[in-house]
Amino acid sequence: MNFDELLAFAGRNQFNMILSMALVGLTVAIAYTEIARLFRGYKPLRPAELTRLINTENALVVDLSASNDFEKGHIASSRNVLPSSFDPENKLLAQAKSLPVVLVCRNGQASAGAAKRLKKAGFEQVYWLDGGVAAWQQADLPLVKGR
Known part of the structure; x- marks a missing residue:
């Protein structure tokens, strides 16, 4: 798969990409919150x-x-x-x-x-x-x- 095909795929599946990015963002936020909670004292x-x-x-x-x-x-x-x-x-x-x-x-x-x-x-x-x-x-x- 080359870069042009990847861009075409992303364009066709834009909604799925947005959901995937949102899931990654939420996962990072939850992990950060839990780690900060462990070290707050x-x-x-x-x-x-x-x-x-x-x-x-x-x-x-x-x-x-x-x-x-x-x-x-x-x-x-x-x-x-x-x-x-x-x-x-x-x-x-x-x-x-x-x-x-x-x-x-x-x-x-x-x-x-x-x-x-x-x-x-x-x-x-x-x-x-x-x-x-x-x-x-x-x-x-x-x-x-x-x-």
């Missing part, structure tokens, strides 16, 4: 994994929920820090640089971003609760009400 946890960390490694659990949401229900022993005042140099956090620190929010979105900030600030063991308090409740784990 902070990890998502499931509720059962968080329970193990709390019970065996004295993990600090930081809940980034609004105060009224925190009072409606939070994980036992978690500390409430408002997202607007979240700072890796916070006295509570600075004392736990070598301990496991787990960030929690209502749905897992704000905690993932905060985990990235802690890792950049030099924290060694950083986690976030994948799915947040909603995932904790879905796993039928208890919440504590009040402060």
